[in-house]
Amino acid sequence: MSSSQRLATRRTVLAGAALIVGGGLAPTVLAQNFPITPAQRSTAEQVAAAGVPLTDLAPDAPETYVVKPGDTLWAISGLYLRQPWRWPELWGMNLDQIRNPHLIYPGQTLYLEKLNGLARLRAGQPPGGMPPPTETVRVSPRVRINGLPDTAIPTLPPQVIEPFLNEAILVEDANLLDLAPRIVAAPDDRVLITEGDRAYVRGRTGTPLVETDPRRTELFRVFRNAVPLRDPLTSQVVGYEAAYLGSAELVRAESVQPVRTPRGKVVDTIIPATIDITRAKEEMRVGDRLLPEPPRVFSTYVPRAPTLPVDGNIISVYGDAVALIGQNQVVVLNRGAAEGVENGHVMAILKAGRQLQDRSEPRERAEIKLPDERSGLLMVFRTFEHLAYALVLEITDTVMVGDRVANPI
Structure with missing residues (x-):
């Protein structure tokens, strides 16, 4: 095998390593493989065949641009097009080279070509300055493979949205709020509860807070003051938004146990569930409520105009x-x-x-x-x-x- 073949083979194995982790996709890779809709692909193919009119370019669109760490797809779209949401056209300007528009890397150089009143965009210099892999190598199951970090640029700065995804509480069903468990006490008659503290929680009568699967940790968001959101035209309540206070982990489920009263009588008594506060944005108190932590969704956001009137x-x-x-x-x-x-x-x-x-x-x-x-x-x-x-x-x-x-x- 020649040195160039060994280099291509090495790159192919490393590329495969990002996908073959524990038999599935690494979260960072899954985040970038966002599905491309048929409408986006159709638009891109049309633009790839004809190019983009020069009148649709941004007035100061650069002839060349080197993608830098911290760039986003939105920013680069706005750099070249008058309307940044016209992402499929930016992709279509270079359809042959950018087959996955979410995989544009720092270090790549974008070249703007203008001919006969039309513009195209082509990319050069793949990541690391090495040519793309040309061979497929089967990886033996005996080989231990570690995932590679995904360095492709995101659509938007992740630090802008990520903290919000961990905090916002929006509910459309009023029954969920009515049934939400509530904090009923803290150790040592403590008034305010914060990160690292323990607290006790009760569900509504008939709906105790229980562990659905003892093999996994049950996580909750703690909130206060769910405010109704009204449609400005109909005044109808369309949902409820609550103030996020922090996060909690279920330690013990709520139960009913026989308890001996001071007079010696044994009575079935409610034993509240136990939670530990794992994060506190604000101090919590008795009466604050909990909702289950929603599943984390890894996705990338593809800017585009709605296809239907909104x-x-x-x-x-x-x-x-x-x-x-x-x-x-x-x-x-x-x-x-x-x-x-x-x-x-x-x-x-x-x-x-x-x-x-x-x-x-x-x-x-x-x-x-x-x-x-x-x-x-x-x-x-x-x-x-x-x-x-x-x-x-x-x-x-x-x-x-x-x-x-x-x-x-």
């Missing part, structure tokens, strides 16, 4: 005492999966135009309303049935609760 509103902003909404803040929308909203959908934030009287003609005095103007962009990253969480990506004017969201133009 017309909704911002109905809440995550955070205390927030009046104005800024960039990189998380908001709740009154549209969800039932209305065709998906993770990755980019929407325009629209500021309502003023209603006023036309005074330009003294004899008419007609009532008019100025057009709604775009004041920012946001991207959905978690959907529910009729609600969705979104991250504010850009703002150009004041953004507030009640502002409309719609398809970007």
